[in-house]
Amino acid sequence: MSIVKSLKNIINSDDEKKVDMWLKDYNANSEVLNEILTEDADLSFLKDYQEFNTPSAWDKIESQIQDETVATKPKGREIAMIFKVAAAGLVLLLSVFAIKPFLSSTSMAAGMETFAYDSRNELNLPDGSSIIVDKGSSVEYNKLNFTDERHLAFEGRAYFDIAKSSEGNNFLIENEDFTVEILGTEFEINTLTDTPAVIVTEGKVRVSTADESVIITANESVSIVDGTIVKETVNSNNVKSWITGELAFENQTMDKVIEDLEHHYNVDIETNEVDLSCTWRATFENDALDVVLNELKETRGASYDTNGNIITISNISCQ
């Protein structure tokens, strides 16, 4: 009966005003309330509702409200994305995980539009491009000059369908580690890992760091390892698994399986006594990593250990 106790607290005069304001703002709710406030209503959903000390919280933060130039937290990875488009009907796939909260980004010019999403959503840009934005993502652009300068900043994960520009103007992406110039392609960028990477599934892309520049085409990837571009061949049909949720291993060798799992779940996997040439056949649909690891345990006798974001898989031998 905790609520009885908390409700017994002395009513302060602010409550009156507060509820009046609720009523003003949320008239739409009165229909719901009308239904709720019947003789046989069950309000047990209020059982867990708690009371936090709002006045004391206000006292705590008020000093920060006075001073608008209060020190901001140290910056995480700054994601400023700029795209360049050279061909028509481009589709690109970006996966950029930013550690830094989007809204603490540096000053914005007039006309800046910011969108924050809590679920998968589609956003249509002024130039006709559309973006499928994953949950937990934010997108930012300047609506005043977007069709002239197709600059886009975002954090999170997104799938881009870039419209052809009649003026042939650029669509650029850049971040702390490298710049991507889109040359007509379908690809993914991931900056969350220690070795930020671009994977191309179609067409080609130019990736540049401060020192180097390289063009990669379909089924190739580059990673930035200690500031140096390392180009590799990609042999995976699970590149887009994070979008579809479907992860399929068709007798793939363990080294590929582990790479795909790292990519899909954005984790680091270490191995111990694992024969990387063993093959595995399994499919998953929207399953948590635990489910996959358990399947590996049951079918391959593997054991695994989780330590924060690092997973160690042990003891797999080919049978």
Added chain:
Amino acid sequence: MELTKAQFKTLFDTYYNPLCNFCCRYLKDRSDVEDVVQDVLVKLWQNKDKIHLQKDVKYYLFTSVKNKAIELIRSRKRKGEILDTLIPEKFFEDPVGDEADSTILKEKLYNSIRQLPPKCQEIFVMNKVNGLTYNEISEELKISSKTVDNQMRRAFKLLRDKFGITK
């Protein structure tokens, strides 16, 4: 977004408690919950000139609180401070909109119930929230069930008046 300090204070007073309750879905520790909510509200103030809201500010606030809470969980997981993976994936999928509205509704109800006269409030909560029958309440409080009935009628009348419901 135009926002005076007085308006911000009103916003803070209005949303602080529901946001904290919403945040409890993700974080167990009350001080974590309050840190996250305060952080989000302070950021709203600091970035008020840069934020262009497409929808009601409540969606921005609830979404930010959710993102911030998940960010905290993830960073703790990365640092190995949380070893288990007990957070169901659906927490990362649920749209915030409905949850925001239902939390606000709860806040509204909670506040209105708090404004009922003490005896009336106690009886109302025992019956409607804790599910005790009129008989159980009359035994517990050593009052007649007629009194319980009267107080309940009174509570409903006061609440309906409060919410402008005519019935």
